[in-house]
Amino acid sequence: MKQNTIKKYQLSTIINFVFFVIMIFILFNSLLWLYNSSLKSIKSETNNYLIQSSKMVEIVLTNYANSLSTVTKQISSEYEFILSRIKNDDSTEVYLENVLNTNSENKLDFVFLNLFDGNVINSSVSIYDTQSILDSVVKSKKNEVVFYKEIITEHAVLSTIIAKEKIVDFVTGRHIGDLYAGIILNDNFSIINEVYQLLKVKSLAFIINNKPIASYPVADERIYYKIQNIKEGEIYIEDDLVFRKSKIKIKGKTTSLGLTLITSNSVFKKFESDFLEKIIFLMLFIVMIFFITYKFIKKLIETPLQKLLLFTSDSINNKQIQEYEEMWIEEFNVVGQNFELLISRIKKMNKVLTNLVEKRTNELTLKTDKVTDLLNNAGQGFLSIGRDFLVNDEYSLECELILGKELKNVDIIKLLFIKNRNKIKFFKETILDALNEQNDLTASLILSLLPKEVIVNKRAVQLEYKRLTEEKIMLILTNITDKKKLESKIKNEQLTLKMIVVVVSDSVQFYEIKENYEQFCSDSLLYINYNNTAMENANTLCILIHTFKGLFSQLYMKNTVKKLHKCETELLKLLDENIDSNSMVKQLIISFNLMDCMSEDLGLIISSLGEKFLAENTYIKINEEFIDQLEKKLSSFCSIFEKDQGECNQILNDIRKLKNRTLKHYLSVYPKIVQHLCLSLGKSIYPFEIIGDSNLQVYEIFKPFINSLIHVFRNSCDHGIESKEKRVLLGKNEVGTISCIFKKENDFLFIEIHDDGSGINLKQVKDKIVEYKLQSQQSVDLMLEEEVLMYIFDIHFSTNDEITLLSGRGVGLAAVKKELDTLKGEIEIITQINKGTSFIFKLPIKRF
Amino acid sequence: MLKVLIVDDSLVIRAKMKGFLKKLGHSIVGEAKDGKEAVSLNEKLVPDLITMDISMPIMNGVDALKEILKTSNIEDTNIIMITANGQDGIVKDALKSGAKGYILKPVSECKLQDSIGKIFPEYHNDQSDVLDENELDDMLS
Numbered sequence: 001m002k003q004n005t006i007k008k009y010q011l012s013t014i015i016n017f018v019f020f021v022i023m024i025f026i027l028f029n030s031l032l033w034l035y036n037s038s039l040k041s042i043k044s045e046t047n048n049y050l051i052q053s054s055k056m057v058e059i060v061l062t063n064y065a066n067s068l069s070t071v072t073k074q075i076s077s078e079y080e081f082i083l084s085r086i087k088n089d090d091s092t093e094v095y096l097e098n099v100l101n102t103n104s105e106n107k108l109d110f111v112f113l114n115l116f117d118g119n120v121i122n123s124s125v126s127i128y129d130t131q132s133i134l135d136s137v138v139k140s141k142k143n144e145v146v147f148y149k150e151i152i153t154e155h156a157v158l159s160t161i162i163a164k165e166k167i168v169d170f171v172t173g174r175h176i177g178d179l180y181a182g183i184i185l186n187d188n189f190s191i192i193n194e195v196y197q198l199l200k201v202k203s204l205a206f207i208i209n210n211k212p213i214a215s216y217p218v219a220d221e222r223i224y225y226k227i228q229n230i231k232e233g234e235i236y237i238e239d240d241l242v243f244r245k246s247k248i249k250i251k252g253k254t255t256s257l258g259l260t261l262i263t264s265n266s267v268f269k270k271f272e273s274d275f276l277e278k279i280i281f282l283m284l285f286i287v288m289i290f291f292i293t294y295k296f297i298k299k300l301i302e303t304p305l306q307k308l309l310l311f312t313s314d315s316i317n318n319k320q321i322q323e324y325e326e327m328w329i330e331e332f333n334v335v336g337q338n339f340e341l342l343i344s345r346i347k348k349m350n351k352v353l354t355n356l357v358e359k360r361t362n363e364l365t366l367k368t369d370k371v372t373d374l375l376n377n378a379g380q381g382f383l384s385i386g387r388d389f390l391v392n393d394e395y396s397l398e399c400e401l402i403l404g405k406e407l408k409n410v411d412i413i414k415l416l417f418i419k420n421r422n423k424i425k426f427f428k429e430t431i432l433d434a435l436n437e438q439n440d441l442t443a444s445l446i447l448s449l450l451p452k453e454v455i456v457n458k459r460a461v462q463l464e465y466k467r468l469t470e471e472k473i474m475l476i477l478t479n480i481t482d483k484k485k486l487e488s489k490i491k492n493e494q495l496t497l498k499m500i501v502v503v504v505s506d507s508v509q510f511y512e513i514k515e516n517y518e519q520f521c522s523d524s525l526l527y528i529n530y531n532n533t534a535m536e537n538a539n540t541l542c543i544l545i546h547t548f549k550g551l552f553s554q555l556y557m558k559n560t561v562k563k564l565h566k567c568e569t570e571l572l573k574l575l576d577e578n579i580d581s582n583s584m585v586k587q588l589i590i591s592f593n594l595m596d597c598m599s600e601d602l603g604l605i606i607s608s609l610g611e612k613f614l615a616e617n618t619y620i621k622i623n624e625e626f627i628d629q630l631e632k633k634l635s636s637f638c639s640i641f642e643k644d645q646g647e648c649n650q651i652l653n654d655i656r657k658l659k660n661r662t663l664k665h666y667l668s669v670y671p672k673i674v675q676h677l678c679l680s681l682g683k684s685i686y687p688f689e690i691i692g693d694s695n696l697q698v699y700e701i702f703k704p705f706i707n708s709l710i711h712v713f714r715n716s717c718d719h720g721i722e723s724k725e726k727r728v729l730l731g732k733n734e735v736g737t738i739s740c741i742f743k744k745e746n747d748f749l750f751i752e753i754h755d756d757g758s759g760i761n762l763k764q765v766k767d768k769i770v771e772y773k774l775q776s777q778q779s780v781d782l783m784l785e786e787e788v789l790m791y792i793f794d795i796h797f798s799t800n801d802e803i804t805l806l807s808g809r810g811v812g813l814a815a816v817k818k819e820l821d822t823l824k825g826e827i828e829i830i831t832q833i834n835k836g837t838s839f840i841f842k843l844p845i846k847r848f
Numbered sequence: 849m850l851k852v853l854i855v856d857d858s859l860v861i862r863a864k865m866k867g868f869l870k871k872l873g874h875s876i877v878g879e880a881k882d883g884k885e886a887v888s889l890n891e892k893l894v895p896d897l898i899t900m901d902i903s904m905p906i907m908n909g910v911d912a913l914k915e916i917l918k919t920s921n922i923e924d925t926n927i928i929m930i931t932a933n934g935q936d937g938i939v940k941d942a943l944k945s946g947a948k949g950y951i952l953k954p955v956s957e958c959k960l961q962d963s964i965g966k967i968f969p970e971y972h973n974d975q976s977d978v979l980d981e982n983e984l985d986d987m988l989s
Contacts, residue, residue: 441948
């Protein structure tokens with residue numbers, strides 16, 4: 001039994017042992033199978049993966065190398081293009097800058113993402129915030145999205161975007177090329193491959209969950225901790241991560257490069273689940289034995305895995321990749337060198353441009369200096385004004401000399417025209433018109449209307465105008481003071497000569513006028529009759545002075561005329577003011593020193609004809625009283641000698657003739673004067689004689705009236721006889737006719753002065769009457785022709801709008817009327833438009 | 849040789865102008881006494897040049913100028929205004945309206961030649977015989 005028991009025990013032990021052995025054997029075999037199969041699958045999967053990843057690396061590197069060489073080529077071609085432009089264009093510096101800036105302005109560009117010691121290096125754009133890039137790529141309408149794919153996996157949203165952009169040179173409009181940029185938010189290599197196959201992209205970016213896979217710290221935290229321990233060139237694999245560290249040279253600096261590849265998740269997941277299924281199935285079967293064999297089996301699995309690592313490291317660390325690495329480094333060196341060359345050439349070019357600009361600036365300054373020198377010494381002033389009429393900064397020195405002050409920003413109008421408002425208005429308008437005018441010829445013609453000579457700063461300045469631009473007018477100032485002085489001197493001398501000729505040839509008249517005037521001067525204060533009003537006295541004086549003015553002007557005594565004109569103006573002013581103080585009139589007359597008026601002209605006559613001339617008076621003055629006495633004596637004498645009565649009477653008559661000159665003698669001065677007058681007005685008349693009894697004597701008292709007739713003659717010349725042109729047009733003889741006839745009828749003397757001129761315009765006279773408020777319109781309309789005509793004798797009445805030295809003030813005919821009234825004479829006017837006018841004076845002679 | 853239409857109300861001035869223009873080698877195709885006549889003659893004769901007095905009866909020079917330019921092309925219509933002193937404002941009006949030049953009275957051969965020369969550069973004669981040699985000698989001495 002015991003044996004049996006032992007046997008049993010032994011049997012059970014044996015059975016147990018056998019079972020154990022069998023179990024061990026089965027377990028061992030199954031584990032071996034499991035190991036072999038899993039090892040096989042891991043091996044194949046890892047191999048596959050590594051082959052794939054090494055291909056990827058190869059593709060990435062190739063593409064990178066290609067893109068770099070393309071960039072280099074593009075830059076160099078761009079550079080050549082810029083260089084060719086620089087030769088032609090001066091603004092290349094600016095252009096270069098623009099071209100270099102263009103790339104940074106584009107939101108989309110090449111995107112190279114690689115990690116060098118934790119720094120992202122790329123050709124143009126730094127990418128730290130991929131989300132914004134994603135936004136800009138997708139949203140920007142400028143960029144054409146050529147590929148977009150989104151896959152949602154357990155861990156992340158995987159999306160791939162590739163965009164294309166046409167790059168155009170903004171200056172020339174030339175199409176440079178297309179740029180592709182992409183972001184792949186995924187670790188799925190199938191998509192990357194798909195992208196590669198779809199596009200021949202210049203570069204790609206690899207991004208996981210908004211972080212570049214190659215950025216540092218790496219997106220997957222697991223690598224970060226282990227990355228320090230990984231040796232150069234070693235491959236690190238953990239689950240779905242494969243990491244390799246290598247060294248490259250960039251611009252001669254050794255940099256470590258990390259490359260991370262992430263395997264497809266599904267491969268590992270599948271492997272994991274298969275393995276666990278089998279393990280759990282066996283574990284249920286051999287839980288007990290597993291405990292015993294666990295450590296042993298674990299050991300057995302661990303060792304081959306270590307071998308696997310070695311194997312993978314060997315497979316990855318093959319020669320092909322090393323070759324790529326070397327090529328890559330070489331490319332980098334070439335690109336670096338090219339960049340350095342480019343930079344140095346740009347610097348050189350910049351230097352050349354700077355020199356060129358400096359040289360040109362110098363040349364320009366030199367030229368400007370020369371022009372300024374030339375203008376400053378031209379003897380003429382040059383200045384320019386704009387629409388604001390302010391003098392521009394650049395003007396020549398001569399301007400200051402001529403105008404006498406600094407001109408910068410001075411209003412030219414204030415400089416040239418001091419007060420005349422009309423002139424200023426015309427000047428402004430004309431300048432603006434000329435500036436606005438399109439046609440150059442018209443503009444220059446408009447400018448020629450502007451004043452050509454002005455008196456500024458006590459100088460006569462000649463002005464020339466030239467339009468420079470549509471905003472600028474140049475004024476050329478020339479000082480012509482000396483020239484003007486000379487001109488006026490010559491003119492004065494001519495007048496003086498004329499005066500002397502007239503005085504000499506007509507000395508009788510000259511002496512008479514001179515004597516009369518001297519008489520008037522010494523008696524001038526007597527004309528102020530205190531019984532009359534100041535107005536009346538002033539009026540009398542005014543008329544007398546006007547008459548003398550006319551007489552002197554016939555003798556060309558211009559200085560005298562000028563002074564008398566001034567005196568007359570003052571008197572008229574007094575009349576206008578309605579003064580009522582005879583002392584004021586007296587004061588005025590005294591202050592004028594009438595005697596002095598003639599002295600200047602007399603001085604001129606003396607200087608050329610000698611003092612004797614003035615003394616050589618051909619007249620002998622005989623006192624009237626003496627003649628009266630003589631007459632009385634003779635008549636008493638005659639009464640004694642009755643025999644010779646006839647002869648006696650003859651002598652008596654002759655003596656009386658001494659006292660009373662003939663009318664013809666008095667009037668004979670006029671034909672000559674009228675001839676002179678018409679010539680000076682540019683009109684011509686036939687020479688005429690005074691017609692009438694040459695023995696008809698008149699009393700001295702007639703003399704003022706006969707003298708005043710000068711106004712009637714002057715009126716005929718000035719207003720009556722028309723200009724030659726007008727006469728021709730009216731069908732009249734070009735040469736006008738003025739005649740003077742006198743005759744004695746009963747006890748009246750008739751003097752008729754006739755002209756065949758324009759006649760008196762009644763309507764004009766009427767208008768003037770109304771204008772001067774002498775009569776109302778209604779009463780004028782009712783007036784007879786004779787009544788209207790009488791108004792022309794009114795003082796100040798003149799139908800001529802222009803006041804000349806000769807006539808126009810209306811004083812003339814008023815003087816005639818005044819003298820006529822003292823003689824109690826009458827007047828008749830016969831006038832017909834365009835036919836002529838006759839003044840007929842009727843004077844009683846018996847009474848005197 | 850230019851075809852010229854003379855417009856002036858004065859017979860004397862017309863005769864004078866005629867003389868000057870003939871001396872300068874131009875032909876006178878017509879004469880008008882006033883603006884209205886000038887407008888109708890211009891249409892009929894189509895002259896190269898019109899000399900136009902400003903102050904004329906019936907229709908003055910500036911009105912006539914405007915009337916003529918209403919129907920004709922400004923570029924081809926050449927009108928020189930003849931003006932008296934103190935008509936600057938009117939002259940400006942005429943120039944702005946399209947006159948090609950103006951001559952201040954009294955008209956002289958020299959002024960006429962200058963004005964024509966400005967419009968027709970080919971008639972701008974530098975060796976004009978306006979001054980004879982004696983006059984030149986006088987001026988120089």
